[in-house]
Amino acid sequence: MTTPATPEPTTPEPPTRADYCAIACAEAWRDNGEVLASPMGLIPSIGARLARRTFSPDLLLTNGEAFLVGPDGSTEGWLPYRQHLAMVTGGKRHVMMGASQIDRFGNQNISCIGDWEQPARQLLGVRGAPVNTLNNPVSYWIPKHSSRVFVEHVDMVSGVGYDRAAAAGPSATRFHRIPRVVTNLGVFDFETPDRSMRIASLHPGVSVEEARAATGFDLIGATDPPTYTREPSAAELRLIREELDPRATRLREVPA
Template sequence: MSESTSTALSGVTRAEYCVIACAEAWRDNGEVLASPMGLIPSVGARLARHTFSPDLLLTDGEAMLVGPDGTPEGWLPYRQHLALVTGGRRHVMMGASQIDRFGNQNISCVGDWERPTRQLLGVRGAPVNTLNNPVSYWVPKHSKRVFVERVDMIGGVGYDSAAAAGPTATRFHRIPRVVSNLGVFDFATPDHSMRLASVHPGVTVEEVFAATGFELAVADEVPYTREPSSAELASIREVIDPRGLRDREVRG
């Protein structure tokens, strides 16, 4: 795969490629509640709503439904929010302190659970999220400390763990994609192990391999993450994130 010159020609930043990759997670989702956690996923969800997924429901994280620019559009009482969650009508994009080849995610602790070397957030809603509705992940700094052979504690349920638990766990379990500052990953393999789906322009496959703590599935030719359209760039830069906060989370 040759080095892409698209970034230099179009001025698209690495953060904007990450926004596009996150937005694509909600393509063709229909009328579901998008629950992005983090700045880049939030910009991505709003971009999807503003462009190719107009039926998405966006929340301010509290009790309001909002438009792509953050303008309130309606009320989302907590009981209705829970109905969307348990009915599978939500697509979450969470963070991951650790994630392994089968999509098990950890945001709880590093090291042995009884005596961890680092205490993190706790499992939060990760188990319920992953067993009730689609969950994607966003990792702003791709490294072997995050992409690990096996997570220290399972919060978000991966494909192997769901299969081991049986039909009640696999019925609604789905991990559409993982997006990092280096590329896009999915689980479109026979054993549902992680696959490198695309690299962001300016990144090589070898860089991704070197920053990953397990062997990734990969095709003979790995494409670049798609280019944003001029309309999408205008939406990102002028409507959704005019202050350019995205570039604080992901630098080129």
């Protein structure tokens, strides 16, 4: 009798750039405790749910309307608008927003491109960016890192950066914090004496020269060799690929 051949174990596909971006976004909420995560965008949403499922179990997630939800979308509680506003204005929310422009001190623009009197492009408008940045921690997700986004001076300040918050005084700096900026090239923060942007880590395969060439101001802080974004664990990769984003929609935003 012939013994059936034992199938060869399959080797998991290595992490894609999108997987590294998701883990980098998730890390923004590490050690945040019981705060409301407000991810804006696909990969930040994957990151927030991944953080909740792994190293930040106290994180609160919302469906964007009136309910608190679990990482699988199930309803866990009610979040009335009044309570939501209390969290927004009291430092108990951590937003991850996008940016059409961002400068070395973290000033963000989502309003217009060009001169205010006659802009070349009308964008979303200021919306809630000033309230977000002055009243709770705000990180940023930028899927296409380029010198058109990372500029010396933003055309209009929507989200407030470190220099402008400091100039406004203690009322503006009480809850103001920009933990990180995540892009398709790496992770950037403001842990410098003058609170200017630096390279915190690069995604594997990205060089310091590539990151600097795609930035419209001088980036500092890179080591030689540079620090690389940590690799997702096998358990984290399984969650991303099988439960949080089984259709691999993240690859549309950051192609493999």
